[in-house]
Amino acid sequence: MRNKLKAGSVLLVTLLLFAVGTHIYSNENMWFQGMVYLALAQGINILYGFTGYLPFGYVGFFGTGAYAASLYMTDFHTQPIVAILGGGATALIVGLLLSPLLRLSGAYFSIGSLAASQMIYYTVSNPALQAVTNGPYGMNLEAFYNPTASYAVMLVILALTLFTTAYLRYSRTGLALRATREDAVSAAMAGIPVVRMRIMAWLLSALIAGLVGGTFAWHISVFYPNTVFDLNVSIFAIVFTLFGGGASLLGPIIGMFVLYGLYNWIGISAPQYFQLIYGVLIVMLVLFLPNGIMSLFRKKGYDVP
Amino acid sequence: MSPDYVLSVVDVTKTFGSFTALQGMSFHVKKGEILGLVGPNGSGKTTCMNVISGSYRADRGSLHFMGKNIQRTPASKLSHMGMNRTFQIPRPFKGLTVRENLQIAATFVRREAMGLEEIASFIGLEDSLDKESGMLNSTQQKLLDLGRALATGPTLLLVDELGAGMNPHELDITIERLQRLAKQGISMIVVEHLMSFVRQLTERVIVMNAGKEIFEGTLDDAVRNEEVVRVYLGGGTP
Secondary structure, eight states, X not given: OHHHHHHHHHHHHHHHHXXXXXXXXOOXXXXXXXXXXXXHHHHHIIIIIHHOOOOGGGHHHHHHHHHHHHHHHHXXXXXXXXXXXXXXXXXXXXXXXXXXXXXXXXXXXXXHHHHHHHHHHHHHTOGGGHHHHOGGGOEEOGGXXXXXXXXXXXXXXXXXXXXXXXXXXXXXXXXXXXXXHHOHHHHHHTTOOHHHHHHHHHHHHHHHHHHHHHHHHHHXXXXXXXXXXXXXXXXXXXXXXXXHOSSSSHHHHHHIIIIIHHIIIIITTOHHHHHHHHHHHHHHHHHHOTTOHHHHHHHTTOOOO | OOTTEEEEEEEEEEEETTEEEXXXXXXXXXXXXXXXXXXXXXXXXXXXXXXXXXXXXXXXXXXXXXXXXXXXXXXXXXXXXXXXXOOSSOOOOTXXXXXXXXXHHHHHSOSOOOOHHHHHHHTTOTTOTTSBGGXXXXXXXXXXXXXXXXXXXXXXXEEESSSTTOOHHHHHHXXXXXXXXXXXXXXXXXEOXXXXXXXXXXXXXXXXXXXXEEEXXXXXXXXXXXXXXXXXXXXXXX
């Protein structure tokens, strides 16, 4: 009960902040991207935090969702929301096709997923496919442009994502996923269907990235392949999660607010200082706090949601 | 096949590339029996445990547990059927607490088993329930493996070198605990190097060498057996 209360209040405060944020600070784009990164960070959290599989190529699902949703809108004239759901479904199918990657582990999996995302990127941006994907010239959704509606949809997707993470944080499913992360053999002996659980987490994170990608495409309405397949998207989401701490609801949220805040504060005006601070921060983190900020509180005995 | 057998292993062979780790192993375990599995290092004891518990798949032969063919049954299913094990090198969920370790097994395998508190005091970790299991010493981690296995309410327990690294006092307690489990009707296969441990626990042992069974009987007869002595103490090849 206390757990539900804690998780619920974290959820509520975060969502409220994004709901009214534009009235506090009018840069809507910043708030929107914050939601995008937070949802992606939670997607990484579901896979990496709970199962230990770190997908460097996570952006592949994001790009897939963005392109699929855009194509459903432009070529099939579907409603943006239906197109976004289609983008999520497409990312899910791509995830299913790529699920054999989970046979790999550790760095091999990370590199494998990175290669897979590059494959998708080079396929989509290939000039030979210009008739279908418009190749390197990107997509134009100006006819569907609606910043208010897309902002609201993103808020809903973020809410669902946060809710999913909160569920995993406190449910036996989440506990089982963490067990497979710690030791797959023991997990099997404890009666956990290890492979099925991992694939479930993988598909869930793919679905989230697909939905977020679709909404992102709708919101910015004009983009190029290297916008939505930009590796920095993966890296940002991963660093936010690592900074805060995986397998928790609050970790990626803290990571996003601190680091994305830092990025917006000095990253654009003084990029050289930002990159210096960022680099130092990551090195310090890996050296001294590999389980993120949240592990500090956990060590002190606080049960972090 | 007698219905009294909890486990029967018939002509099981397992190879890794060109190396034959198990060569036509056959034996059975009766209900409530503690069977000892001994042999020099590399004789295939742990491989045998891994094949039975579903970590490896046998290349040839048959395995039946409670009358059911388990040759292709994955480990996660076996635990639901009532088989569980401990590991030579302990494998707790290190980042999780002792309580969570036990909880996972108890919630995922819904068989009749001891309660969590009961298990915790049985393995002597009742005061460490909220401790991260990675912080326990290796004996405690081994006992936690045992506790996690017990939380699944097993009918057959594979105990892989539980005694290694324990001091004499801990060994005595462990022997007493395993005997109590056997009295409750849990069958066991005990792999062990410590002969005193095996002697106190088992009536029947199987001695293995190079993937084959070379002796079956009581431990006292085993130490009088020429081949067993030769395998353990060395000597010319026959």
